[in-house]
Amino acid sequence: MRFHFSLLLLVMAGLAVAFVPLPVPAITPQERTFEIDAHQFAYSPSELKVNTGDTITIQLVSADVVHGLYVYGYDISVEADPGQSATLTFVADKPGSFRFRCNITCGAMHPFMIGKLNVGSNSWLYRSIGLAALAVFGVTVSKKPKA
Amino acid sequence: MAKIELTRIPFIKNALKSRYPQLAVFIVMLIGYIFAILAGLIGTPVGSHNFSIVFVWIAWWAILILVAVPFFGRGWCAVCPIPLPGEWLQHGAVLSPPDKRPKWLNLRVPKMFRNIWLQNISYLLLALFSSVLLTTPNITGIVLAAMLFAAIGLSTVFERRAFCRYLCPVGGFIGLYSQTAPIELRIKDKQVCVTCEGKPCYNGSSAGYGCPWDVFPGGLTKNTYCGLCMECIRTCPHDNIAVNLRPFSADLAKPSTRMDEAFKAFIMLGSAIVYAGVLLGPWGMFKDAAYNVGSSAWFIYAIVFLAIIFVVLPGLFTLGILNTKNTLPLKQRFASLSTALIPLGLMFWVAFSLSFVLTNASYILAALSDPLGLGWNLFGTANAAWQPMLTSILAPAQTLALVVGLVWSARTAQKSANEAGTSSMPVVIYCFVATSLMLWLLL
C-alpha cells in the first residue's frame, strides 16, 4: 500500500516536472537578422538564440554549392545558390530547441549538415534532466528492488 | 518471475521446427542482401538516394535497434543472410540432414580468439570510418560483400559459425543487448539434458546440425551467444527446448565477469555519445574530422574516439567504484558493475536512432521507387521530397527513452551491487551524469 502511494507521488512529481507551465519572462519581441554562411557540411553560425515571438530573418549565403535550410518543427525552408543569397522570414512563435538542416542534397555528409535554433530557453532539456534526477531519486529511495 | 513458453503454441512450435519457413525467409534475405551490394556498387554514388545506404543504414538499422534487439534479442541473427552461403558449403546441403563427414577443414577456433575482443575490434574499425561508411554507397557495398566473403572464408576453415560468433561487428552488440530482451531460448528440464546421450543439440544428429553457435543449450543462462537459429529445437530428441517470453532484462540479474563483455558495454555507450555529438550536433568541425579519413583531423578524431571509449568512460567508472568497500578484486567488480551500462547503452542508441531514423525515413520512399538510380518510378514515390517525420514528438520520445534507460540501469546497478555486496550509488550517479550528457547532446 505504502509502495503504491509513493509510486503515485513519484509519477505526479514527474508529470509536474514535465508539464507544469513556467512563468515566461515578458520580453518584447524584436526583429533579428542572421546571416548564415552555408558550406559543405556546416552552417556558421550554427547555433541561433532568439526570444519567443521574435521575427527572424535568415539570410542564407551559400559558399560552395547549392544549399538549403529547413527548420524542424516550423517546417519552413529556403534554398540558396552561391552568388544568389536568399532570405527566410518567420515569427518564432513556438518555444523550444529546433534543429535546422540542409534540405538540398549537397554531397556525402549532407544528411548531417545540421544547426540549432533555440527559441526562448531550452526548457525541455532542463525538464528532462529534472525527470532523470527524479527517476534516480525514486529508484534510490525505494530500497528493495522488485526482482 | 513469470515466463510464458511460446513453443507450447502448436503453430509457433511447428513454424520453428520446420525448415521451410526459415529457408523461405533466408532466400528472400539473401537476395535482398546481394541486391543491396549491387546497388551500392553500381547505383548512384549519392548516399541519401542509394538503395544500399537507405536500406541498410536507415531501414535495417531502425528495425534492428528500435524493434529487433529490444524485443527479440538476437532475432536478427535468426534471419541474417551473411552466414548462409558458408554454412551451406560447410554442410554440403541447404536442407538435408547432415552426413557425418565434416566438409572442409572444420577446425576449432583457437582458444585465444574465443571471446568477443575480435568483435570489439571489428566494430571499432567500422565505427571509426562510420561517417564515410554511412554516406558512401561504394564503401557500404564493399563492406557488405566483405562480410559475406569473410563468413564464407571462415566457414571453410573453422567449424560452425565462426564469423557470427567471433568476428561479426554487429553480432557483438546484438548479443550484449539481447540480454535485455523479453525472449529467450532455454531448456525446459535440466535433468533431461544431464541424462541425454550423445547431446545431439551440440553434436548434431540425423535430424539436424549441432549448434552452429558452438553453445550447449543445456548450459544456457543468458542470451548473449544463442543465435536463435532453432537448430536445437529440431535436434533435441526429448522435446526439451523452449522459446520463452520472459520479463525484460532477466539475464542481467546474474552479472557477467568477463572483461571483453564489460568493454563492449563501454564501447557501445561511448560510440552512442560520440555519434550524438558528431553526427547530430551543430558542430561542423567534428563532421569534417570524422569524414576526412586519413587527414590529421581524422587521426585526432580517432584518438579522441578511442580515448573516450577506453580511457575516459572506463576510467571515470573505475574511479567511481574504487572506494566501494568490497572483498571482490577491482577487476571483477568493474566487470560485474558495468552490467548496469547495458540497458543504459541500449536506450542511448534508441534515443540517438529515433532522431536519425525519423529525420531520414523519407528517403526510403524515393529509394524504393528507384533502387538503382536509373530514373525508375516503380511505386510513384521516386520524387518524394525529404521531410523530417514526427518532429513534434521526437524530443519527448527521446527523453522518455533516456529516462527509462536510466531507471532500468539504476535498478540493474542495485541488483549487481547487491550481488557483489557493495553500494550501487557510484554507478547510479555515473549513469545519471551520462544520461544528462546525452540529453544535452540530443535535445
Place this chain on the structure above:
Amino acid sequence: MKRAELISRILIVVGILLAVGAPLFFWARTPLIHARMAEDGGWNPDVIQAEVGKPLHLKFTSDDVVHGFAVGQMDMQSVDILPGKVTDITLNFDEPGIYTFFCTRWCGLNHWRMRGTIEVSGSSSDPEPATVPLYVSLKLDLDAPHDAPVVPNGKPLAISGQSLETNLPIDQSAEYYRSHSPYEVFESLQNTPLTDGQRWNAVAYFWQSNTTSESLANGRQLYAQNCAACHGENGAGNGVFADDLVQAGEASMQSMSGAMNMMMQAPVDFTDPRRMLGASPALLQGKILRGGMGTGMPMWGSIFTEQQIWDLTAYIYSFQFEYEK
C-alpha cells in the same frame, strides 16, 4: 538427393543469379550522363554526338550536388540535374556545328569549368554568315589599362541628366554608345556650358536610354546566375568565391614561374568608377566573350548570345549609374 533439397538449391541459385544479373542488366542498358563537380571530373561523357533533324534523347544524373544543364547560345530553359535523380532531356538541332553545354547551378569554385560539347553533324539548311564581334572589328586591346582619369563625386543620376540631354551634341546611334566609354562621352561634352556633375548625369541618362528595362532585367538575372558568385551580388568583387580565387592565385604564383604567373586573381570590382567609366560596352563585351585568359574569368563566347552579352553589359553599368526605376 531429396526433391525438396533440389528445389531449394535451384531456388537459391536462380535467386542469386537474379539478384546479381537483373541490376547489372538494367544498369548496362541505361546509359546515363553523370554530372560531377569539375574537380571530380565534370561531365561524363563530355562529348556527345548528334545529327541535324534527329531528336537527341539524353538522361542525366548528378553524382554529388545540384547541377544544371543548358546548351550555349540556344534558346532553352536550363534544366536542374539533381543528385541521385535522373532527368530526361530531348534536344533538337537545326544547324550542324559544335555546341557547348554547361552547368547552370554553381557547384564550387570551378563550376564554370564544367562544360562539354555536342558535335552535331549534318547539312546546314540556312548557312548564316559568321559575324565578327564588335570588339574585334574595333581592334580593341582587351588587356590594356583603361582607367578613366576623372571620375564623378557620386553616382551620376540618369533622371537629372534627362532634362539636360535633349539638345546635347551626342551621337544617338547604338554603334556610338557601344564603342565609347562613359568617360569618352563625358569628355565629348566639355564644350558645353554644363558643370562636371551635370555632364556625368547626362552620360548616365545616355546610358539608360541605350538600354531597356527588359534588357536590364535579363542582365540582372544572367548576372545573378553566372557572375555574382565571384563578382559579388552588389558587384563589389567580393562574391563568395573571391577569397578562394585570391588564394588559388597565390598558390599558383608560388608553384609556377614566368609565363604562368598570371593566374587566378581577385575578381574585378564593378563598383570601381575609375575602371568601369573608362570601359566601353564593346570592351566589356570582349572581356566577357573571351574571358580572362587564366585569371579565373571564364570565356562566355560559346555560351551567351550576342544579345545576352549586351544585356549583361547594360546591367553591369547600373553599378555606376543611378537609373530611374
